[in-house]
Amino acid sequence: MLLEITIYCRGGQGGVTSARLIATAAMLKGLYAQAIPQFGPERRGATVNAYLRISDNPIRRRSSIRNPQGIVVFDKRIELNSNAQFGVINSADPAKIAEKTYYLDATRIAEKHGLFHAGWAVISAPMSGAIAKALEIEFRYLKEAILRELGERAEKSLEAAKEAYEVVEWI
Amino acid sequence: MQGDLQTKGHRDGTRVRVLLTSNEAIAEAVRIAEPEVIAAYPITPQSPIVERLAEMIASGDLRASFVRVESEHSAMAVIHGAATAGARVFTATSSHGLAYMYEMCWWIAGSRLPAVMAVATRSIGAPWNIHGDHTDIVLLRDTGWIIGMAETAQEAFDMTLQAFFVSEEVNIPFAVGIDAFTMSHTAEVVEIWNPKIPERRQAYRVLPTDRFAVNAVTMGKARMKARYDLAVDLENSAKIIEKSDAEFGNHGGLVEKYRLDDADYVVVMMGGWCGDAKDAIDVLRGEGYKIGLLRLRFLRPFPKKAVKELSGEVLVVDKGNSDIRGVLGIEVSSCGIEAKNVVAGIGGVDVGVEDFCRIFKNFVEGRIELEWYL
Numbered sequence: 001m002l003l004e005i006t007i008y009c010r011g012g013q014g015g016v017t018s019a020r021l022i023a024t025a026a027m028l029k030g031l032y033a034q035a036i037p038q039f040g041p042e043r044r045g046a047t048v049n050a051y052l053r054i055s056d057n058p059i060r061r062r063s064s065i066r067n068p069q070g071i072v073v074f075d076k077r078i079e080l081n082s083n084a085q086f087g088v089i090n091s092a093d094p095a096k097i098a099e100k101t102y103y104l105d106a107t108r109i110a111e112k113h114g115l116f117h118a119g120w121a122v123i124s125a126p127m128s129g130a131i132a133k134a135l136e137i138e139f140r141y142l143k144e145a146i147l148r149e150l151g152e153r154a155e156k157s158l159e160a161a162k163e164a165y166e167v168v169e170w171i
Numbered sequence: 172m173q174g175d176l177q178t179k180g181h182r183d184g185t186r187v188r189v190l191l192t193s194n195e196a197i198a199e200a201v202r203i204a205e206p207e208v209i210a211a212y213p214i215t216p217q218s219p220i221v222e223r224l225a226e227m228i229a230s231g232d233l234r235a236s237f238v239r240v241e242s243e244h245s246a247m248a249v250i251h252g253a254a255t256a257g258a259r260v261f262t263a264t265s266s267h268g269l270a271y272m273y274e275m276c277w278w279i280a281g282s283r284l285p286a287v288m289a290v291a292t293r294s295i296g297a298p299w300n301i302h303g304d305h306t307d308i309v310l311l312r313d314t315g316w317i318i319g320m321a322e323t324a325q326e327a328f329d330m331t332l333q334a335f336f337v338s339e340e341v342n343i344p345f346a347v348g349i350d351a352f353t354m355s356h357t358a359e360v361v362e363i364w365n366p367k368i369p370e371r372r373q374a375y376r377v378l379p380t381d382r383f384a385v386n387a388v389t390m391g392k393a394r395m396k397a398r399y400d401l402a403v404d405l406e407n408s409a410k411i412i413e414k415s416d417a418e419f420g421n422h423g424g425l426v427e428k429y430r431l432d433d434a435d436y437v438v439v440m441m442g443g444w445c446g447d448a449k450d451a452i453d454v455l456r457g458e459g460y461k462i463g464l465l466r467l468r469f470l471r472p473f474p475k476k477a478v479k480e481l482s483g484e485v486l487v488v489d490k491g492n493s494d495i496r497g498v499l500g501i502e503v504s505s506c507g508i509e510a511k512n513v514v515a516g517i518g519g520v521d522v523g524v525e526d527f528c529r530i531f532k533n534f535v536e537g538r539i540e541l542e543w544y545l
Contacts, residue, residue, distance in 0.1 A: 019358075020190065020358055023190055023358055023359075024190045027188060027189075027190050027360050032359075032360050033190065033359070033360060034357055034358065034359045035190070035357070035358040035359075036353075036356070036357045036358075037356055039302060039351075039352035039353075039356065039519065040301060040302065040352075058360075059359065059446075060446030060447070060449050060450055061446050061447045061450050061523065061524055062353045062354065062357055062443055062444070062446055062447065063353070063444070063447050063521050063522060063523030063524065063526075064521045064523065066523065066525075
Protein backbone atom coordinates (compact mmCIF):
# COMPACT_ATOMS: atom_id res chain seq x y z
CA MET A 1 0.00 0.00 0.00
CA LEU A 2 1.36 3.40 -1.03
CA LEU A 3 -0.97 6.33 -0.52
CA GLU A 4 -0.15 9.68 -2.15
CA ILE A 5 -1.93 12.89 -1.17
CA THR A 6 -1.58 16.48 -2.39
CA ILE A 7 -2.50 19.35 -0.09
CA TYR A 8 -3.60 22.61 -1.76
CA CYS A 9 -3.38 25.64 0.49
CA ARG A 10 -2.28 29.24 0.77
CA GLY A 11 1.03 30.22 2.32
CA GLY A 12 0.43 30.75 6.05
CA GLN A 13 -2.61 28.49 6.37
CA GLY A 14 -0.59 25.56 7.74
CA GLY A 15 -0.55 23.05 4.87
CA VAL A 16 3.06 22.01 5.45
CA THR A 17 2.43 21.66 9.20
CA SER A 18 -0.58 19.47 8.44
CA ALA A 19 1.48 17.19 6.21
CA ARG A 20 4.03 16.86 8.98
CA LEU A 21 1.43 16.18 11.68
CA ILE A 22 -0.25 13.46 9.64
CA ALA A 23 3.11 11.90 8.69
CA THR A 24 4.09 11.81 12.36
CA ALA A 25 0.73 10.30 13.35
CA ALA A 26 1.12 7.65 10.64
CA MET A 27 4.63 6.88 11.92
CA LEU A 28 3.28 6.49 15.46
CA LYS A 29 0.70 4.07 14.10
CA GLY A 30 3.62 1.97 12.84
CA LEU A 31 3.54 3.08 9.19
CA TYR A 32 6.14 4.84 7.04
CA ALA A 33 5.48 8.39 5.89
CA GLN A 34 6.93 11.35 4.00
CA ALA A 35 5.90 15.00 4.41
CA ILE A 36 7.11 17.15 1.55
CA PRO A 37 6.73 20.93 1.32
CA GLN A 38 6.50 22.69 -2.02
CA PHE A 39 10.11 23.29 -2.95
CA GLY A 40 11.35 26.82 -3.27
CA PRO A 41 10.06 30.16 -2.00
CA GLU A 42 6.74 30.20 -0.14
CA ARG A 43 4.74 33.39 0.12
CA ARG A 44 1.91 34.27 2.47
CA GLY A 45 -1.40 34.10 0.61
CA ALA A 46 0.01 32.52 -2.54
CA THR A 47 -1.23 29.06 -3.47
CA VAL A 48 1.23 26.42 -2.33
CA ASN A 49 1.15 22.65 -2.27
CA ALA A 50 2.38 20.17 0.26
CA TYR A 51 2.61 16.43 -0.30
CA LEU A 52 2.15 13.38 1.82
CA ARG A 53 3.07 9.75 1.27
CA ILE A 54 2.03 6.94 3.62
CA SER A 55 2.94 3.28 3.25
CA ASP A 56 3.29 0.09 5.24
CA ASN A 57 6.75 -0.35 3.66
CA PRO A 58 9.74 2.02 3.66
CA ILE A 59 9.12 4.71 1.03
CA ARG A 60 11.98 4.94 -1.47
CA ARG A 61 10.66 7.34 -4.12
CA ARG A 62 10.99 11.06 -3.38
CA SER A 63 10.03 12.67 -6.69
CA SER A 64 6.91 14.85 -6.86
CA ILE A 65 3.40 13.38 -6.61
CA ARG A 66 1.73 13.64 -10.01
CA ASN A 67 -1.48 11.61 -9.64
CA PRO A 68 -2.54 11.63 -5.99
CA GLN A 69 -5.22 9.24 -4.75
CA GLY A 70 -6.31 11.90 -2.27
CA ILE A 71 -6.45 15.70 -2.25
CA VAL A 72 -6.85 18.13 0.64
CA VAL A 73 -8.10 21.66 -0.04
CA PHE A 74 -7.51 24.38 2.55
CA ASP A 75 -9.18 27.15 0.51
CA LYS A 76 -12.05 26.22 -1.79
CA ARG A 77 -11.27 29.16 -4.08
CA ILE A 78 -8.10 27.40 -5.25
CA GLU A 79 -8.58 26.00 -8.74
CA LEU A 80 -8.27 22.24 -8.90
CA ASN A 81 -7.47 19.85 -11.67
CA SER A 82 -7.72 16.45 -10.09
CA ASN A 83 -9.23 13.03 -10.52
CA ALA A 84 -8.43 11.89 -6.98
CA GLN A 85 -10.55 9.16 -5.40
CA PHE A 86 -11.07 10.99 -2.13
CA GLY A 87 -10.78 14.51 -0.83
CA VAL A 88 -10.98 16.66 2.28
CA ILE A 89 -12.14 20.28 1.90
CA ASN A 90 -12.41 23.28 4.17
CA SER A 91 -15.93 24.42 3.36
CA ALA A 92 -19.03 25.39 5.36
CA ASP A 93 -21.24 23.83 2.66
CA PRO A 94 -21.01 20.40 1.09
CA ALA A 95 -18.58 20.81 -1.84
CA LYS A 96 -17.79 17.67 -3.77
CA ILE A 97 -14.16 17.50 -4.93
CA ALA A 98 -13.79 13.75 -5.33
CA GLU A 99 -15.83 10.56 -5.46
CA LYS A 100 -15.63 10.43 -1.67
CA THR A 101 -15.45 13.85 0.00
CA TYR A 102 -15.14 14.91 3.62
CA TYR A 103 -16.00 18.53 4.39
CA LEU A 104 -15.79 20.75 7.41
CA ASP A 105 -15.70 24.46 8.26
CA ALA A 106 -12.09 24.39 9.43
CA THR A 107 -11.76 28.19 9.41
CA ARG A 108 -14.65 28.51 11.88
CA ILE A 109 -13.15 25.83 14.15
CA ALA A 110 -9.72 27.50 14.08
CA GLU A 111 -11.27 30.91 14.87
CA LYS A 112 -13.33 29.41 17.68
CA HIS A 113 -10.18 28.03 19.32
CA GLY A 114 -8.20 31.22 18.78
CA LEU A 115 -5.75 29.79 16.24
CA PHE A 116 -4.47 32.92 14.50
CA HIS A 117 -1.16 34.08 13.18
CA ALA A 118 -0.71 37.68 12.02
CA GLY A 119 -4.51 38.02 11.86
CA TRP A 120 -4.97 34.89 9.74
CA ALA A 121 -6.77 31.76 10.85
CA VAL A 122 -4.24 28.92 10.88
CA ILE A 123 -6.19 25.78 10.06
CA SER A 124 -3.53 23.08 10.20
CA ALA A 125 -4.96 21.56 13.40
CA PRO A 126 -8.61 21.18 12.32
CA MET A 127 -7.60 20.08 8.81
CA SER A 128 -5.26 17.48 10.34
CA GLY A 129 -8.16 16.21 12.43
CA ALA A 130 -10.26 15.79 9.30
CA ILE A 131 -7.43 14.15 7.31
CA ALA A 132 -6.72 11.73 10.16
CA LYS A 133 -10.40 10.76 10.18
CA ALA A 134 -10.40 10.28 6.41
CA LEU A 135 -7.29 8.09 6.59
CA GLU A 136 -8.61 6.11 9.57
CA ILE A 137 -5.72 7.19 11.78
CA GLU A 138 -6.85 6.97 15.40
CA PHE A 139 -7.08 10.32 17.20
CA ARG A 140 -4.61 9.24 19.89
CA TYR A 141 -1.82 9.13 17.28
CA LEU A 142 -2.69 12.59 15.98
CA LYS A 143 -2.80 13.88 19.53
CA GLU A 144 0.69 12.54 20.21
CA ALA A 145 1.90 13.99 16.88
CA ILE A 146 0.56 17.45 17.78
CA LEU A 147 2.21 17.28 21.20
CA ARG A 148 5.53 16.31 19.63
CA GLU A 149 5.48 18.92 16.90
CA LEU A 150 4.01 21.85 18.82
CA GLY A 151 5.11 21.20 22.41
CA GLU A 152 3.80 23.80 24.85
CA ARG A 153 1.77 25.54 22.14
CA ALA A 154 -0.31 22.43 21.51
CA GLU A 155 -3.38 23.01 23.70
CA LYS A 156 -5.62 25.03 21.34
CA SER A 157 -4.55 22.91 18.39
CA LEU A 158 -5.47 19.72 20.23
CA GLU A 159 -8.97 21.02 20.96
CA ALA A 160 -9.46 22.18 17.37
CA ALA A 161 -8.16 18.90 15.94
CA LYS A 162 -10.45 16.90 18.21
CA GLU A 163 -13.52 18.94 17.28
CA ALA A 164 -12.69 18.54 13.57
CA TYR A 165 -12.14 14.79 13.98
CA GLU A 166 -15.64 14.54 15.45
CA VAL A 167 -17.62 16.88 13.17
CA VAL A 168 -16.15 16.12 9.75
CA GLU A 169 -18.90 14.89 7.44
CA TRP A 170 -18.99 12.82 4.30
CA ILE A 171 -20.70 13.56 1.04
CA MET B 172 10.51 21.47 18.97
CA GLN B 173 10.71 17.75 19.76
CA GLY B 174 13.18 18.51 22.56
CA ASP B 175 12.38 15.76 25.04
CA LEU B 176 11.69 13.28 22.28
CA GLN B 177 15.16 13.68 20.89
CA THR B 178 16.96 13.26 24.16
CA LYS B 179 15.06 10.29 25.49
CA GLY B 180 15.72 6.72 24.52
CA HIS B 181 18.87 6.80 22.47
CA ARG B 182 21.29 7.76 25.26
CA ASP B 183 21.33 4.11 26.35
CA GLY B 184 21.91 2.86 22.80
CA THR B 185 18.31 2.07 21.90
CA ARG B 186 16.84 3.39 18.68
CA VAL B 187 14.00 5.93 18.56
CA ARG B 188 11.77 6.46 15.51
CA VAL B 189 11.25 10.13 14.67
CA LEU B 190 10.11 12.11 11.65
CA LEU B 191 13.02 14.21 10.36
CA THR B 192 14.15 15.90 7.18
CA SER B 193 17.68 15.06 6.06
CA ASN B 194 18.70 18.54 7.25
CA GLU B 195 17.30 17.77 10.71
CA ALA B 196 18.79 14.27 10.70
CA ILE B 197 22.25 15.73 10.06
CA ALA B 198 21.78 18.28 12.87
CA GLU B 199 20.82 15.42 15.22
CA ALA B 200 23.94 13.46 14.24
CA VAL B 201 26.12 16.53 14.77
CA ARG B 202 24.60 17.02 18.23
CA ILE B 203 25.51 13.44 19.13
CA ALA B 204 29.07 13.89 17.77
CA GLU B 205 29.51 16.92 20.06
CA PRO B 206 31.68 19.24 17.95
CA GLU B 207 33.34 22.09 19.81
CA VAL B 208 33.25 24.65 16.99
CA ILE B 209 30.60 25.21 14.31
CA ALA B 210 30.93 28.04 11.80
CA ALA B 211 28.53 28.64 8.94
CA TYR B 212 26.90 31.19 6.68
CA PRO B 213 23.26 30.57 5.73
CA ILE B 214 22.30 29.44 2.22
CA THR B 215 19.25 27.60 0.87
CA PRO B 216 18.71 24.66 1.20
CA GLN B 217 21.33 24.04 3.88
CA SER B 218 20.25 26.74 6.36
CA PRO B 219 17.91 24.59 8.48
CA ILE B 220 20.91 22.42 9.51
CA VAL B 221 22.79 25.26 11.17
CA GLU B 222 19.59 26.95 12.39
CA ARG B 223 18.74 23.76 14.26
CA LEU B 224 22.28 23.54 15.65
CA ALA B 225 22.11 27.17 16.78
CA GLU B 226 18.83 26.36 18.60
CA MET B 227 20.48 23.37 20.29
CA ILE B 228 23.34 25.54 21.48
CA ALA B 229 20.91 28.24 22.70
CA SER B 230 18.87 25.67 24.65
CA GLY B 231 21.96 23.98 26.13
CA ASP B 232 21.41 20.67 24.28
CA LEU B 233 24.76 21.13 22.57
CA ARG B 234 27.85 22.69 24.10
CA ALA B 235 29.70 24.21 21.17
CA SER B 236 30.88 27.61 19.98
CA PHE B 237 28.82 28.80 17.03
CA VAL B 238 30.87 31.32 15.09
CA ARG B 239 28.74 33.55 12.87
CA VAL B 240 30.74 34.74 9.91
CA GLU B 241 30.24 37.08 6.96
CA SER B 242 30.91 34.49 4.25
CA GLU B 243 31.47 30.82 3.53
CA HIS B 244 35.15 31.52 2.86
CA SER B 245 35.43 32.71 6.47
CA ALA B 246 33.29 29.80 7.73
CA MET B 247 35.81 27.32 6.38
CA ALA B 248 38.70 29.50 7.59
CA VAL B 249 37.27 29.41 11.15
CA ILE B 250 36.85 25.64 10.90
CA HIS B 251 40.43 25.37 9.63
CA GLY B 252 41.82 27.39 12.53
CA ALA B 253 39.77 25.58 15.17
CA ALA B 254 40.70 22.19 13.75
CA THR B 255 44.39 23.16 13.76
CA ALA B 256 44.05 23.79 17.50
CA GLY B 257 42.45 20.37 17.97
CA ALA B 258 38.72 21.12 18.08
CA ARG B 259 36.11 18.81 16.57
CA VAL B 260 34.52 20.99 13.85
CA PHE B 261 31.47 21.15 11.59
CA THR B 262 30.08 23.37 8.86
CA ALA B 263 27.43 23.11 6.17
CA THR B 264 26.86 24.80 2.84
CA SER B 265 25.37 24.54 -0.66
CA SER B 266 25.97 25.73 -4.19
CA HIS B 267 27.41 29.27 -4.34
CA GLY B 268 28.48 28.91 -0.72
CA LEU B 269 30.64 25.92 -1.60
CA ALA B 270 32.06 27.78 -4.57
CA TYR B 271 32.86 30.75 -2.34
CA MET B 272 34.68 28.59 0.26
CA TYR B 273 36.44 26.54 -2.42
CA GLU B 274 39.91 27.95 -1.75
CA MET B 275 39.68 27.09 1.96
CA CYS B 276 38.54 23.54 1.12
CA TRP B 277 41.97 23.03 -0.43
CA TRP B 278 43.69 24.53 2.61
CA ILE B 279 42.00 22.27 5.12
CA ALA B 280 42.54 19.13 3.04
CA GLY B 281 46.16 20.01 2.31
CA SER B 282 46.72 20.68 6.01
CA ARG B 283 45.49 17.15 6.71
CA LEU B 284 42.96 18.33 9.27
CA PRO B 285 39.85 16.31 10.16
CA ALA B 286 36.57 18.21 9.60
CA VAL B 287 32.99 17.41 8.63
CA MET B 288 30.85 19.43 6.26
CA ALA B 289 27.30 18.79 5.08
CA VAL B 290 26.50 19.81 1.51
CA ALA B 291 22.83 20.10 0.58
CA THR B 292 23.55 19.81 -3.12
CA ARG B 293 22.10 22.58 -5.26
CA SER B 294 22.54 24.00 -8.72
CA ILE B 295 25.07 26.79 -9.26
CA GLY B 296 24.07 29.87 -11.25
CA ALA B 297 23.85 31.31 -13.79
CA PRO B 298 21.00 31.23 -14.53
CA TRP B 299 19.84 31.59 -10.93
CA ASN B 300 18.38 28.41 -9.44
CA ILE B 301 17.89 27.23 -5.87
CA HIS B 302 16.92 23.65 -6.72
CA GLY B 303 18.82 20.42 -6.53
CA ASP B 304 21.49 18.81 -8.65
CA HIS B 305 25.06 17.61 -8.11
CA THR B 306 26.98 20.35 -9.91
CA ASP B 307 28.17 21.84 -6.61
CA ILE B 308 29.44 18.79 -4.71
CA VAL B 309 31.42 17.48 -7.69
CA LEU B 310 33.53 20.65 -7.35
CA LEU B 311 35.22 18.96 -4.40
CA ARG B 312 36.54 16.08 -6.50
CA ASP B 313 40.10 17.34 -6.88
CA THR B 314 40.54 18.91 -3.43
CA GLY B 315 41.42 15.72 -1.57
CA TRP B 316 38.20 15.54 0.49
CA ILE B 317 36.27 12.36 1.18
CA ILE B 318 32.88 12.87 -0.54
CA GLY B 319 29.84 10.81 0.48
CA MET B 320 26.35 11.05 -0.97
CA ALA B 321 23.38 9.72 1.03
CA GLU B 322 20.08 8.40 -0.34
CA THR B 323 17.82 8.78 2.71
CA ALA B 324 17.57 10.84 5.90
CA GLN B 325 18.58 7.69 7.81
CA GLU B 326 21.73 7.39 5.75
CA ALA B 327 22.42 11.14 6.15
CA PHE B 328 22.25 10.64 9.92
CA ASP B 329 24.46 7.54 9.93
CA MET B 330 26.95 8.93 7.41
CA THR B 331 27.40 12.17 9.36
CA LEU B 332 28.38 10.21 12.46
CA GLN B 333 30.65 7.96 10.41
CA ALA B 334 32.17 11.11 8.87
CA PHE B 335 33.49 12.32 12.23
CA PHE B 336 35.00 8.90 12.93
CA VAL B 337 36.59 8.36 9.51
CA SER B 338 37.83 11.93 9.12
CA GLU B 339 39.61 11.86 12.46
CA GLU B 340 41.01 8.41 11.74
CA VAL B 341 42.62 9.35 8.40
CA ASN B 342 43.20 13.12 8.87
CA ILE B 343 41.16 14.01 5.80
CA PRO B 344 38.06 16.28 5.76
CA PHE B 345 34.74 14.57 4.92
CA ALA B 346 31.76 16.03 3.01
CA VAL B 347 28.31 14.47 3.48
CA GLY B 348 26.03 15.16 0.51
CA ILE B 349 22.23 15.24 0.54
CA ASP B 350 19.98 16.31 -2.32
CA ALA B 351 18.34 19.74 -2.11
CA PHE B 352 14.67 19.68 -1.06
CA THR B 353 13.88 16.07 -2.07
CA MET B 354 16.06 15.18 0.93
CA SER B 355 16.95 18.40 2.75
CA HIS B 356 13.30 19.44 3.24
CA THR B 357 11.48 16.09 3.01
CA ALA B 358 10.48 14.69 6.41
CA GLU B 359 10.59 10.91 6.74
CA VAL B 360 10.94 8.21 9.38
CA VAL B 361 14.43 8.01 10.88
CA GLU B 362 15.72 5.82 13.68
CA ILE B 363 18.11 7.88 15.74
CA TRP B 364 20.62 6.25 18.03
CA ASN B 365 23.83 7.11 19.77
CA PRO B 366 26.88 5.27 18.43
CA LYS B 367 30.16 5.63 20.26
CA ILE B 368 32.60 7.97 18.57
CA PRO B 369 36.11 8.06 20.04
CA GLU B 370 37.58 11.27 21.46
CA ARG B 371 38.90 13.74 18.88
CA ARG B 372 42.33 12.76 17.60
CA GLN B 373 44.43 14.14 14.77
CA ALA B 374 47.97 14.00 13.35
CA TYR B 375 49.12 17.26 14.94
CA ARG B 376 47.85 20.26 16.90
CA VAL B 377 49.07 23.82 17.00
CA LEU B 378 47.92 26.00 19.88
CA PRO B 379 48.16 29.80 19.93
CA THR B 380 50.88 29.49 22.60
CA ASP B 381 53.05 27.22 20.41
CA ARG B 382 56.01 28.80 18.64
CA PHE B 383 55.38 26.93 15.40
CA ALA B 384 54.28 27.92 11.91
CA VAL B 385 52.30 25.62 9.63
CA ASN B 386 52.03 25.59 5.84
CA ALA B 387 55.12 27.68 5.15
CA VAL B 388 56.28 28.20 1.55
CA THR B 389 57.60 24.89 0.20
CA MET B 390 60.57 24.30 -2.05
CA GLY B 391 61.58 21.28 -4.05
CA LYS B 392 59.41 18.19 -3.68
CA ALA B 393 57.73 18.98 -0.33
CA ARG B 394 54.44 20.14 -1.88
CA MET B 395 54.38 17.25 -4.34
CA LYS B 396 55.09 14.76 -1.56
CA ALA B 397 52.26 16.21 0.55
CA ARG B 398 49.88 15.94 -2.38
CA TYR B 399 51.00 12.35 -3.03
CA ASP B 400 50.54 11.36 0.61
CA LEU B 401 47.05 12.84 0.63
CA ALA B 402 46.13 10.95 -2.57
CA VAL B 403 47.42 7.66 -1.11
CA ASP B 404 45.67 8.17 2.21
CA LEU B 405 42.44 9.11 0.44
CA GLU B 406 42.65 5.81 -1.46
CA ASN B 407 43.29 3.95 1.78
CA SER B 408 40.37 5.66 3.56
CA ALA B 409 38.19 3.22 1.57
CA LYS B 410 39.29 0.47 3.97
CA ILE B 411 38.28 2.48 7.04
CA ILE B 412 34.93 3.35 5.45
CA GLU B 413 34.24 -0.30 4.60
CA LYS B 414 35.44 -1.56 7.98
CA SER B 415 33.32 0.87 10.01
CA ASP B 416 30.21 0.47 7.84
CA ALA B 417 28.58 -2.04 10.17
CA GLU B 418 28.93 0.35 13.11
CA PHE B 419 27.25 3.15 11.18
CA GLY B 420 24.06 1.70 9.79
CA ASN B 421 25.23 -1.10 7.49
CA HIS B 422 24.64 0.77 4.25
CA GLY B 423 27.12 -1.22 2.17
CA GLY B 424 30.45 0.61 2.38
CA LEU B 425 31.49 2.50 -0.75
CA VAL B 426 28.56 1.18 -2.79
CA GLU B 427 25.12 -0.36 -2.44
CA LYS B 428 24.30 -3.18 -4.82
CA TYR B 429 20.62 -3.44 -5.69
CA ARG B 430 19.40 -6.50 -7.67
CA LEU B 431 22.83 -6.81 -9.30
CA ASP B 432 23.53 -10.53 -8.89
CA ASP B 433 22.04 -11.76 -12.16
CA ALA B 434 21.77 -8.38 -13.90
CA ASP B 435 22.65 -8.10 -17.60
CA TYR B 436 22.00 -4.37 -17.44
CA VAL B 437 23.46 -2.13 -14.72
CA VAL B 438 22.60 1.44 -13.84
CA VAL B 439 25.14 3.54 -11.88
CA MET B 440 23.88 6.55 -9.90
CA MET B 441 24.27 8.43 -6.62
CA GLY B 442 22.00 10.40 -4.28
CA GLY B 443 18.35 10.58 -3.23
CA TRP B 444 16.83 9.82 -6.62
CA CYS B 445 18.22 6.26 -6.40
CA GLY B 446 15.03 5.47 -4.44
CA ASP B 447 12.91 6.31 -7.49
CA ALA B 448 15.37 4.34 -9.65
CA LYS B 449 14.97 1.27 -7.40
CA ASP B 450 11.18 1.44 -7.76
CA ALA B 451 11.64 1.66 -11.54
CA ILE B 452 14.03 -1.32 -11.51
CA ASP B 453 11.36 -3.34 -9.69
CA VAL B 454 8.86 -2.40 -12.42
CA LEU B 455 11.25 -3.49 -15.18
CA ARG B 456 12.16 -6.68 -13.32
CA GLY B 457 8.43 -7.41 -13.22
CA GLU B 458 8.44 -7.13 -17.01
CA GLY B 459 11.32 -9.62 -17.27
CA TYR B 460 14.28 -7.24 -17.76
CA LYS B 461 17.40 -8.31 -15.84
CA ILE B 462 18.44 -4.88 -14.56
CA GLY B 463 20.08 -3.72 -11.33
CA LEU B 464 21.59 -0.65 -9.68
CA LEU B 465 25.07 0.09 -8.41
CA ARG B 466 24.57 3.05 -6.07
CA LEU B 467 27.75 4.98 -5.44
CA ARG B 468 27.76 6.08 -1.79
CA PHE B 469 31.10 7.78 -2.29
CA LEU B 470 32.52 9.90 -5.06
CA ARG B 471 35.90 10.05 -3.24
CA PRO B 472 37.45 7.64 -2.66
CA PHE B 473 35.94 6.53 -5.96
CA PRO B 474 34.64 2.91 -5.76
CA LYS B 475 36.90 1.74 -8.59
CA LYS B 476 36.87 -1.91 -7.56
CA ALA B 477 33.07 -2.22 -7.56
CA VAL B 478 32.84 -0.40 -10.90
CA LYS B 479 35.56 -2.53 -12.53
CA GLU B 480 33.75 -5.69 -11.41
CA LEU B 481 30.58 -4.73 -13.29
CA SER B 482 29.58 -7.01 -16.14
CA GLY B 483 27.00 -6.49 -18.84
CA GLU B 484 25.79 -3.21 -20.28
CA VAL B 485 26.29 -0.14 -18.06
CA LEU B 486 24.33 3.11 -17.97
CA VAL B 487 25.40 6.04 -15.78
CA VAL B 488 22.69 8.55 -14.86
CA ASP B 489 24.17 11.87 -13.83
CA LYS B 490 22.83 14.94 -12.07
CA GLY B 491 25.94 16.98 -12.81
CA ASN B 492 27.90 17.49 -16.01
CA SER B 493 31.45 18.45 -16.95
CA ASP B 494 31.18 18.98 -20.69
CA ILE B 495 28.45 17.24 -22.66
CA ARG B 496 29.21 14.22 -20.45
CA GLY B 497 28.06 13.63 -16.93
CA VAL B 498 30.67 13.69 -14.18
CA LEU B 499 29.97 10.14 -12.99
CA GLY B 500 29.92 9.05 -16.64
CA ILE B 501 33.49 10.26 -16.96
CA GLU B 502 34.50 8.68 -13.63
CA VAL B 503 33.01 5.29 -14.54
CA SER B 504 34.58 5.39 -18.02
CA SER B 505 37.98 6.04 -16.41
CA CYS B 506 37.71 2.55 -14.87
CA GLY B 507 37.76 0.97 -18.32
CA ILE B 508 33.98 0.53 -18.56
CA GLU B 509 32.28 1.58 -21.77
CA ALA B 510 29.29 3.23 -20.20
CA LYS B 511 26.26 4.85 -21.74
CA ASN B 512 25.42 8.18 -20.11
CA VAL B 513 22.27 10.17 -19.37
CA VAL B 514 22.33 13.62 -17.80
CA ALA B 515 19.06 14.48 -16.04
CA GLY B 516 17.55 16.47 -13.19
CA ILE B 517 19.79 19.54 -13.53
CA GLY B 518 18.35 22.56 -11.72
CA GLY B 519 15.84 20.42 -9.83
CA VAL B 520 14.00 19.05 -12.89
CA ASP B 521 11.73 16.38 -11.43
CA VAL B 522 12.69 12.83 -12.45
CA GLY B 523 10.25 10.24 -11.11
CA VAL B 524 9.66 6.51 -11.33
CA GLU B 525 7.89 6.79 -14.72
CA ASP B 526 10.84 8.77 -16.12
CA PHE B 527 13.32 6.18 -14.90
CA CYS B 528 11.21 3.39 -16.43
CA ARG B 529 11.36 5.23 -19.76
CA ILE B 530 15.14 5.88 -19.52
CA PHE B 531 15.96 2.33 -18.42
CA LYS B 532 13.81 0.78 -21.15
CA ASN B 533 15.54 2.89 -23.79
CA PHE B 534 18.88 1.77 -22.33
CA VAL B 535 17.97 -1.93 -22.31
CA GLU B 536 16.67 -1.70 -25.87
CA GLY B 537 19.94 -0.10 -27.05
CA ARG B 538 18.59 3.35 -27.80
CA ILE B 539 20.94 5.36 -25.53
CA GLU B 540 24.56 6.38 -26.05
CA LEU B 541 24.82 9.86 -24.51
CA GLU B 542 21.79 12.03 -23.99
CA TRP B 543 20.28 14.78 -21.89
CA TYR B 544 16.83 13.94 -20.53
CA LEU B 545 15.12 17.27 -21.16
